[in-house]
Amino acid sequence: MSPSSPPSSKTPADAPRTAAPRRRQRLSTEERERQIIEGAIQFFSEHGLAGQMRELATTIGVSHPLVFHYFPSKKALIERVYAEVYLGRWKPEWEHRVKDRSEPFEERVTRVYIDYARTILTKEWVRILIHSALADGYINDNYLTLVGERLLRPIIGETRIELGLDDDREPTEAENELIWGLHGGIFYIGVRHWIYGHKFPENLPQVVTDRVRAFVLAAREIFPREAGKPAG
Template sequence: MPPRSPVRPPRQRHSAVKSAKTARAPRQRLSNEERERQIVDGAIRFFSEHGLTGQTRELAARINVTHPLLYHYFPNKEALIKRVYKEVFLGRWKSDWETWIEDRSVPLQERLNRFYIDYSKAILTKEWVRILIFSAFAGGYISDNYLKLLSERLLPRIVRETRAELGLPTEKPPTEAELELIWGMHGGIFYIGVRRWIYGLKFPKDLNRVLTDRVRSYMLAAPEIFTREAAPH
């Protein structure tokens, strides 16, 4: 019979397994900036998958940091959520979009096409769509602030430029009907992301054509509604 392999005592076997695990997953030494980046990127992925009610203790385990270390960089969960908003939403907002919309040397339909094609690249992503939706069910910090951003920096511009395109006075505040028409266009584009990242459906094969069709539908309806709203009541 062939000689048997020597059998290690239980303590030696345990030590060997532990050493192998340690060798496979060494702890990284990161700078403060790199560690903070690791936490923020991990939080974006975690919240997009589990929602903003997900526990920071689980987040810390997912990204292989201790819970106290996470709180060293972000004193509470609210601070981390605010940083996620800054990264995913404010960080993707381009001031160029506002300039494009206001460039009256170009027909409005072309301006809106250019804007929404570029805007869709920023928003029709898993983290953007899912975090925005989850936020509405978890205190609303991100969703409330983003809707405020749209209401201050996008919607009034589209109202004003649509009126100018139609030769109507531009100085009055937007009316409810005007805003609802814009929300119909804007929300329809956002819903493409909802279909993909909430319901699991595929993106349209020709996304740009769908976007420009949404803009064209808005431009066809705008003369009737904006002219009606500009008339004396």
């Protein structure tokens, strides 16, 4: 960066050599740790999990060994980021609301997905998930299992009940594809915006509502198709 200027300056008023002379600021352990985590979430979402620790430290405004003082290794920091972003934002109420038959079926699913969309459609959430998926699949096995069991499977069950079908059998391929098509399509809104750089929908609730509507309309044709056949 600096075009080979030897560290020969003397006057305090001089321009900083490499970066701002870094006024050393002491924070409490909790504050600094919080600051590092938040900085890491932003940084890794932009630069990927392969981003450098030195660069991360610079964006936070500290030296890079300090990060190692708070987290024993890069991997430990990344795992903490996972826990904060994915496990920390999951709402168990989604599953309950899907199953709450005091409300009409389509409205239940719509309202849950509007809230789900609001929760996950953030830059960090979308980009870190994709980065992780490509890197080692660490999140998938945890997070997507959670999604499948706690959200999609219950929706398949409720859909069958809504359509007056037997709801005990394993989901068929067509049923699975349909619900994953809805789920993935909503996630893909985030991919389009934060990865492809497309414009974010102005009216997200309307878009989600339309998606759920498309799901319900298709389910009426597709779910009954194999309802009579034996499972497996």
